[in-house]
Amino acid sequence: MLMNKNTIEYLQNSLHNFYSSFARDLPWRKNKDPYSIWVSEIMLQQTQVKTVIPYFERFLKLLPDVSHLAKIDIESLMKLWEGLGYYSRVKHMHQAAKIIVNEYHGILPKTALELLKLPGIGLYTAGAIASIAYEERIAAVDGNVHRVLSRYLGLPITKEELLPLMDELLPSQSIGNFNQALMEVGSRICIPQSLPLCNECPINQKCQAFKKQLTDSLPIKPKKLNRTIEDKTLLIITDQTHYVIRKRPSKGLLANLWEFPLLEGSQTINEISAFLLDLGIDEFDLKVLPNSVHTFTHKDWKINAYKITTMKLNPVDHYTLVSRFDLNQIYTLSSLFKKYQEYYQ
DNA sequence: AATCCGGGGAA
């Protein structure tokens, strides 16, 4: 597809000027260190800038370079990620750090093609790192870029269909800034819901969606997925000093995280008693805690919660007895348990 | 090509 030369040059020049004047002062923009850009891009996957900032600051302070990341144990690393979600990101990053140390002398690969081979780095992230850190002339198409460009061009195209067009749109220099400017316009101006702030947009003069009032119908939206609801029974079991937790399976939702016993379904008091008996608990005080709902992307968990207080806890296979301190400092829990923090503090 | 994988902010 051959695009109008004016349309392209206007886009490039306008975004360049916009970015020069209005780029946000974000922590990962302080330098072009490939490692910190990599960390930021992984954290920013499906996660908003505001959420990422404090995690990024803490992460870089403790793990300032690839070799530190490669050396830290996975449990401590998970703890740094606690609450960010999509925990496989951190597992893949850890694996990638070891590969970078062992096979790339501790230096991030300098081309998107090479970066793409690392676990956790897909087409977008490879393009983002290569263009921002190394100024490779390559696209970085995320949700923002897809939305901005499909509106600007007035084309109902998917993200995949947009990719081949990017070679025509990319400027010959300042590629990293061009890519970031597109994302910045997408997240601050050309926003998805309600009305985009077209009057403030640096590329509105040649935006087809703006001209033809198509911002509502562009970009084409993926079909929404069906949500399901599952009942769970949460047991916070304590002897006043220690708490019973266990490690989740290595596959599936919240893989490898720790949890308070979370039983399938809405268990009756009798069923709970039977479960506790298996843990060697035959005498206990049971307190009903407030129910809650934890929302994932594709399912809701309805949590029926109880606090179980007993005199003595005995070690049992597959369960771990931990102090409050270790619970807070060492073990990584899903944020769904935060709602019950007052009952284990 | 679909589905899975967290959590939160915003309307």
Added chain:
DNA sequence: TTCCCAGGATT
């Protein structure tokens, strides 16, 4: 409620 976020891996 619904959307969607600087997406990637798995099937």
